[in-house]
Amino acid sequence: MGVGFRTLAGKEILRFWKVSLQTLLAPLVSTLLYLVVFAQVMGQRPSPYGSSVSYASFLVPGLVMMSMLQNAFANSSSSLVQSKVTGNIVFVLLAPISEAEFLGAYVMASMVRGVLVGMVVWLTASFFFGVQLHALVWVLVFCLLATSLAGLLGVLAGIWAEKFDQMAAWQNFLILPLTFLSGAFYSIHALPGPWRTLSRFNPFFYAIDGFRYGLIGASDVAPMTSLIVVGSVTLALSWGTLVLLRSGWRLRP
Amino acid sequence: MKGDVHAIEVCDVRKHYTGVQALQKVDLTVECGEFFALLGPNGAGKTTLINLLAGLVRPDAGVLRVMGHDVVRDFRGARRALGVVPQELVFDPFFSVRETLRLQSGYFGLRRNDDWIDEVLDNLQLTNKADVNMRALSGGMKRRVLIAQALVHRPPVIILDEPTAGVDVALRQTLWQFVRRLNEEGHTILLTTHYLEEAEALCRRVAVLRRGCLVACDTLEGLLRARQASSLEEAFVDLVKEEA
Numbered sequence: 001m002g003v004g005f006r007t008l009a010g011k012e013i014l015r016f017w018k019v020s021l022q023t024l025l026a027p028l029v030s031t032l033l034y035l036v037v038f039a040q041v042m043g044q045r046p047s048p049y050g051s052s053v054s055y056a057s058f059l060v061p062g063l064v065m066m067s068m069l070q071n072a073f074a075n076s077s078s079s080l081v082q083s084k085v086t087g088n089i090v091f092v093l094l095a096p097i098s099e100a101e102f103l104g105a106y107v108m109a110s111m112v113r114g115v116l117v118g119m120v121v122w123l124t125a126s127f128f129f130g131v132q133l134h135a136l137v138w139v140l141v142f143c144l145l146a147t148s149l150a151g152l153l154g155v156l157a158g159i160w161a162e163k164f165d166q167m168a169a170w171q172n173f174l175i176l177p178l179t180f181l182s183g184a185f186y187s188i189h190a191l192p193g194p195w196r197t198l199s200r201f202n203p204f205f206y207a208i209d210g211f212r213y214g215l216i217g218a219s220d221v222a223p224m225t226s227l228i229v230v231g232s233v234t235l236a237l238s239w240g241t242l243v244l245l246r247s248g249w250r251l252r253p
Numbered sequence: 254m255k256g257d258v259h260a261i262e263v264c265d266v267r268k269h270y271t272g273v274q275a276l277q278k279v280d281l282t283v284e285c286g287e288f289f290a291l292l293g294p295n296g297a298g299k300t301t302l303i304n305l306l307a308g309l310v311r312p313d314a315g316v317l318r319v320m321g322h323d324v325v326r327d328f329r330g331a332r333r334a335l336g337v338v339p340q341e342l343v344f345d346p347f348f349s350v351r352e353t354l355r356l357q358s359g360y361f362g363l364r365r366n367d368d369w370i371d372e373v374l375d376n377l378q379l380t381n382k383a384d385v386n387m388r389a390l391s392g393g394m395k396r397r398v399l400i401a402q403a404l405v406h407r408p409p410v411i412i413l414d415e416p417t418a419g420v421d422v423a424l425r426q427t428l429w430q431f432v433r434r435l436n437e438e439g440h441t442i443l444l445t446t447h448y449l450e451e452a453e454a455l456c457r458r459v460a461v462l463r464r465g466c467l468v469a470c471d472t473l474e475g476l477l478r479a480r481q482a483s484s485l486e487e488a489f490v491d492l493v494k495e496e497a
Contacts, residue, residue, distance in 0.1 A: 002362060003359055003362040003363070003364055004359065004360050004361070004362055006359070007356055007358075007359025007360055008359075008360065010359070011356050011359075014347070014348075015347050018347055019347075083345075086343060086344075086345075086346070087339075087341055087343035088343045088344055088345045090309065090339055090343060091343075091345070091356075091357060091360065091402065092360060093307075093308070093309055094307055094308070094309070094332060094335075094337055095332060095357075095360030095361055096328065096329035096330075096332040096333050096360075096361060096362070097360060098329075248310075248311050252308065252309060252310055252311055253270075253310050253311070
């Protein structure tokens, strides 16, 4: 990866950094609101993992990962759609940057934003509910894999969408259901049979579950299973997006 | 670089969009160091041809080369050899003029390019706007930044797609002085414009596109002689009349 890749990745990071009130602090506020409301309302009910894990402890990893996924997706998708609508994507397309560098730069910036938001949310939640950290390696692995997965989805959405409402459709009809129906607020063992089965086809469930294992040492499925699922989906999506970019679809018609 | 390399080569290029044949079997060669005009009425295919050369769209058939580099197979070489000033006033509202030019340099693999950036800013009378956000610039200033962006990597071939559309007289003169100097320094210039007097004053060779077909490609004198015209505008109108 050359100077072109580094410049594009740096520009994408600088872009969200310049509006950090909206891109870093706003997600913190909304996630903390979820945390306060759900921990208060659901805190009286038995925890999904028994008395050793409080509901707040169960909830924190889910909300941290949820905010990472949503922000990683938002970064690449909004940047690409804005650039397409305003026309300034032409400056990147005119440059001698390969499709792999293009994809890598957008995904890397998404990962940086996702991880930064996750860190800020986790640190703030730790202040209120105490520090949780069971296995740092699993935490890092799922942080990186999940944010790259969401960043890739964002690139796909950004390539496809020609207008902001098309982008919103991805956000509202795909990303939001996937993140909310992913076991962030509950264990999938508490779901009725068909919903539980359906949840097992949601890659975000594995991202949250594996990350939860890293933070509190408890999860619905083995972390290795989650790693295989999230890793495979990320690899497949990387390959598919690269093929699309190389075909010129919607970017170089 | 070999001696027989052309600045731009377009060989048997075809391009269609849904329901529209934008270019039909176009062949065109522009030699190194030329100041070349690509003319045609709206919808003739000028911007499509430029976009094909820039790699912004892909040809259905045919080959395009910039300084001998195939724009598809050797896209890095072709894009490094080419600077394009787009027709629309596009910009990234997040960045200042200097940041924009540094980023554009980086996209082309240049990390420390500030000396050249300063020179380009100075030549385009943008030095006092270097740290101003792009949003705060007037239309004319934004046009100058677009030209600066096309020049940051010192390309041997420069394409100007209607660079003076909506530009005041003072900026036009500054712009043409600068572009003339670039041409004298050895840059190849391909210009599209609807101001035919500008093309006549600046360019030695002229090509005319009509409905995606190349209907004329000659020296200015040759074209005027062939059309028995006293000005480029007269020759151009004559060519367009044939369409009607």
